[in-house]
Every structure is written in structure tokens, then in C-alpha cells.
Amino acid sequence: MRYYQSLFFVGLWLMGVICSPLGAQDVTPAKITPADKCPVCGMFVAKYPDFVDQIVFKDGSHAFFDGVKDMMKYYFDLPKYNPGKTKADIAAILVTDYYTLKLSDGLKAWYVAGSDVYGPMGKELMPFHDEAAAKEFKADHKGTAILSFRDITPALIKTLDQ
Numbered sequence: 108m109r110y111y112q113s114l115f116f117v118g119l120w121l122m123g124v125i126c127s128p129l130g131a132q133d134v135t136p137a138k139i140t141p142a143d144k145c146p147v148c149g150m151f152v153a154k155y156p157d158f159v160d161q162i163v164f165k166d167g168s169h170a171f172f173d174g175v176k177d178m179m180k181y182y183f184d185l186p187k188y189n190p191g192k193t194k195a196d197i198a199a200i201l202v203t204d205y206y207t208l209k210l211s212d213g214l215k216a217w218y219v220a221g222s223d224v225y226g227p228m229g230k231e232l233m234p235f236h237d238e239a240a241a242k243e244f245k246a247d248h249k250g251t252a253i254l255s256f257r258d259i260t261p262a263l264i265k266t267l268d269q
Contacts, residue, residue: 134199147177202234217241221251
């Protein structure tokens with residue numbers, strides 16, 4: 108009986124691997140050019156490489172942002188900023204880790220709110236690849252909360268503009 112249970116769980120695992128959705132690690136980030144603008148605020152994003160985030164769509168198109176705040180505005184209101192696209196069309200959300208300056212999977216990242224560090228558009232959510240770095244930043248920069256991607260809401264984003 109244990110043998111069949113083991114085979115069952117191995118089968119489930121294989122199905123998960125084969126049928127899993129495309130992850131950020133499987134997506135090639137788009138290259139920023141001096142002409143690329145944030146679709147939310149219109150700023151040229153190449154001027155702020157330490158804050159550039161991007162959403163890459165399954166069809167290869169992409170959008171760059173000058174910070175997490177504008178990226179989330181776009182994400183929460185795709186029909187306004189990119190008619191014809193839905194969240195199901197997104198292949199990856201990539202954010203620039205505040206400490207390492209490397210792109211990270213935005214769905215798995217940790218975000219610090221309420222810190223004394225500002226982005227190009229003012230108050231900002233600062234992204235981190237791992238929770239330990241987010242905790243360190245929060246303590247060092249008077250952050251008020253550490254959030255996962257799913258904890259971020261339109262109401263929270265709105266407070267960053269006040």
C-alpha cells in the first residue's frame with residue numbers, strides 16, 4: 108500500500124512541475140532604453156534604475172515602472188492602462204530589490220511600507236527578495252509594515268499619494 112501511495116504523490120508532484128504556470132525565473136526581463144516611460148506617471152524610467160520594476164506579458168510585451176507604487180496602480184487597473192490585457196496575460200512581475208539592485212519575482216518579494224526612504228514618486232513600497240532583508244530595512248528606516256504581494260491593496264497604494 109505504501110508503494111502505491113508513494114507513486115501517487117510522485118505523480119502529483121510531476122503533474123505540478125509539468126503543469127505549473129510560467130514563473131518569473133523563466134521570463135527574460137525586458138531591456139530598458141532611454142525612451143521607456145512609466146505608463147502611469149509618464150516619467151522616463153531609465154533615469155531611476157535602482158527603482159525600475161516591470162511587468163512582462165506572455166506575448167512578450169512589457170511595461171516599466173519607476174517604482175512599486177506605480178506598478179501596483181497599473182496592476183490593479185489594467186483596463187485603464189493597457190486595454191485588452193488581463194492579469195491572466197501576465198507572465199512575470201519583476202521588482203528591483205532595494206539592497207541588491209537585482210530583479211526579483213515580485214509575487215514572492217517582501218515589501219516595506221512607511222519607511223523614511225522615498226522613491227522617484229515620493230512615498231514608496233520598497234521591495235526585497237527575502238524577508239530578512241525587509242526586516243533589516245524596516246528597523247533601519249522606520250518602516251511601519253512588511254507585506255507580501257497579496258497584502259498590497261488599492262487602498263494601501265492610495266495612501267502613498269497622500
